Amino acid sequence: MEQKLQAVPGGVAGPPAEGFxxxxxxxxxxxxxxxxxxxxxxxxxxxxxxxxxxxxxxxxxxxxxxxxxxxxxxxxxxxxxxxxxxxxxxxxxxxxxxxxxxxxxxxxxxxxxxxxxxxxxxxxxxxxxxxxxxxxxxxxxxxxxxxxxxxxxxxxxxxxxxxxxxGAPDPTRVGNVRWLAGYRHPRHHIEPVAAMLRRAFAEPRPLLDGAGQAGDPVAVLPVLFNLLWQHELSVDLSVPLHADALVSPEVL
The missing domain is CATH 3.40.1350.10 (Trna Endonuclease; Chain: A, domain 1)
Structure with a gap:
């Protein structure tokens, strides 16, 4: 959460009087x-x-x-x-x-x-x-x-x-991004699988359903999470990630 600055009370050194x-x-x-x-x-x-x-x-x-x-x-x-x-x-x-x-x-x-x-x-x-x-x-x-x-x-x-x-950011978004961050390393970007996932999610569809269309979820999900981290695909991060979360092409 970002917050506006409030006026500094008396007794504190105060704002700068000379250049930075x-x-x-x-x-x-x-x-x-x-x-x-x-x-x-x-x-x-x-x-x-x-x-x-x-x-x-x-x-x-x-x-x-x-x-x-x-x-x-x-x-x-x-x-x-x-x-x-x-x-x-x-x-x-x-x-x-x-x-x-x-x-x-x-x-x-x-x-x-x-x-x-x-x-x-x-x-x-x-x-x-x-x-x-x-x-x-x-x-x-x-x-x-x-x-x-x-x-x-x-x-x-x-x-x-x-x-x-x-200040403290939204905990739901932080939790979701922290999960995706576990797959941020380029080693999780396996292009043949990524291409299949892009095709599977050419239209919005549930996360696990689309992953299943691309192959074995055990092998596919790390690549899917990497694509979500890279914003090649998109999902609503304001609610907890779940199997039925709608994944879609990223809107630029």
Missing amino acids: EVVYVDADGSETRRPLTDAWAVRFESVMPVRGFHSYKGQRHLPGLWWSSTVSGHIGYESWLERDHVMLLDFDPSVTGLSSQPFWLFWTAENGKAISHAPDYFARRQDGSAIVIDCRPADRREPRDRMKFEATQRACDLLGWEFRLG
């Missing part, structure tokens, strides 16, 4: 710092994370690595909420590039205090537009956090980027 700067790490490991407005053309979808994903005994969050079919590589996450959001970004057919902890954003607040923030994700769409994503449960957004999110929104506005503040 960014620090990012290129693929070769070199660090660059420059004004944000000079960095609009940087391919942030290809940079290295500006900070690591650490594990330690007793930590509240569960970090890890998500293998992304979009970039054919791993994307880090610091919590299961972030994992769900990076999974949904990976599933989004309009997203062509993706990185985690893409840059440090620096600015000076109205009270003269220097502040920094590293957004969770950067995504690039097919049309070249960009999305910066932060993930935080709605009930865990402290005033200082909201101030940072508000400043990040302003920085994105300067460059014409979209900013998303993601």
